Amino acid sequence: MRDMRHENLNLYLGLFLDSGIFALVVEHCPRGSLADLLGDGDMRLDWMFKSSLLMDLIKGMKYLHLRGLSHGRLKSTNCLVDGRFVLKITDYGLPMILHAQTISLPEDPQELLWTAPELLRNPVRGGSFSGDVFSFSIIIQEVISRTLPYAMMDMPAHEIVERLKQPPPLCRPVVSVDEAPAECLSLMNECWNEDPDKRPSFDDIFKQFRGINRGKRANIIDSMLRMLEQYSSNLEDLIRERTDELEVERNKTEKPSST
Template identity: 90%
Template sequence: MRDMRHENLNLYVGLFLDSGIFALVVEHCPRGSLADLLADSNMRLDWMFKSSLLMDLIKGMKYLHLRGLSHGRLKSTNCLVDGRFVLKITDYGLPMILQSQNIHRPEDPQELLWTAPELLRNPVRGGTFHGDVFSFSIIIQEVISRTLPYSMMDMPAHEIVERLKNPPPLCRPLVSVDEAPTECLSLMNDCWNEDPIKRPNFDEVFKQFRGINRGKRANIIDSMLRMLEQYSSNLEDLIRERTDELEVERNKTENC
C-alpha cells in the first residue's frame, strides 16, 4: 500500500498499533473531505470546479482498478481535498487491513448509502469493481446537488437501505436536469444500473467524462485562476463578516 503512488491517491505513511489503538497514518489534506467541502455554504463551486473534483476521483479509481484493487468503501467522506484543491482517495485497501487484524466494524445504515444493492444483499469483503462504480454514481449526485445521498427522498437511512436491497421499485436519488450537463446525468444513471454488468468500468467512465465539456479541455491555468478567484472571494466575504462582528462588539464596549 505504501508503494502506491498517484496524484489522486492519499499517501499511506504507515500503521499505528499501540495500547489497544489501531490507526492509519496518512498524508494530511488541509481542506478536509469532499463531504466537508460540499457542505461548506461559503465555498462557491461552479461546474468546472465540480467536474475537476470528479475527474480527480475518476483518475484515482482508474489507477486502483488497473492494479487489481477495488476500494470497497468509496464515499465522499474518504475523498480528501488538499491545499491545491486536488481530490485524493483514502481508505483504499482498508477492508484487507482490518481483516488482517481481525477487526470488525459495525456498519451504520448512513454509511451504507454508497453501497451497491448487490453488495447490501450479499456483502463481499473488500468490495467489487462494479460496486465501486455504483458508489461513484452516488458521489456524482452529492457533487452535483451538494446534498447528502438520497437527501431528497426524505426517508431514514435504514429504510433507504431496505429499499435498495428489495426492488422493485428501484430506489435512486433524484437530481434536477438543470443542475449538470445532460451527459453527466446520463453517466450517473449508467453507473447506478441495477445490473452490475451493465455499469461502465472506470476506463469507460474516464473517456465519457472527458468529453462532457463539449470536447474542450479546460486550461489548467484558467481553472486554477478561477478557483483562486472563488477562494479569494470567499475569504473577502468572511473577513467582511468578521469585521462587522468586531465593529458591533467595539460599539458595545464603548457604550458600557
C-alpha cells in the same frame, strides 16, 4: 499498499497499533474531504470545478482497478482534497487491513448509502469493481446537487438501505436535468444500473467523462482562481464584520457611564 503511487491516491505512510488503538498514517489534506467541500455553502463550485474533482476521482479509481484492487468503501468522506484542490482517494484496501487486524466496524445505515444493492444483499469483503462504480454514481449525485446521498428522498437511511436491498421499485437519487450536462446524468444512470454486469468499467467511464467536456475550453485554473477570489472576498467580509463588532464593543466600554 505503500507502493501505490498516483496523483489521485492519498499515500499510506504507515500503520499505528498501540494499547488497543489502531490508526492509519496518511498524507494530510488541508481542505478536508469532498463531503466537507460540498457542504461548505460559502464555497462556490461551478461545473468546470466539479468536473475536475470527478475526473480526479475517476483517474484514481482507474489506477486502483488497473492494479487489481477494488476499494470497497468508496464515499465522499474518504475522498480528500489537498491544498491545490486535487482530489485524493483514501481508505483503499482498508477492508483487508481491518480483516488482518481482526477489527470490525459497526455498520451505520448512513455509511451504507454508497453501497451497491448486490453487496448490501451479499456482502463481499473488499467489495467489487462494479460495486465501486455504483459508489461513484452516488458521489456524482452529491457533486452535481451538493446534497447528501438520497437527500431528496426525505427518508431515513435504514429505510433507503432496505429499499435498495429489495426492489422493485428501484430506489435511486433524483437529480434535476438542468444541474449538469445530459451526458453526465446519462453516465450516472449507467453507473447505478441494478445489473452489475451492465455498469461501465472505470476505463470506460474515463473515456466517456473526458468527452463530456470536450470542446468546452474553459480552463480549470481560471475556475480555481475565480473560486479562490470568492473565498478571499468572503474572508475579507468576515474580517470587516468582526472588526465592526469589536469597534462597537470598544465604544461601549469607553463610553462614560451616566450618574
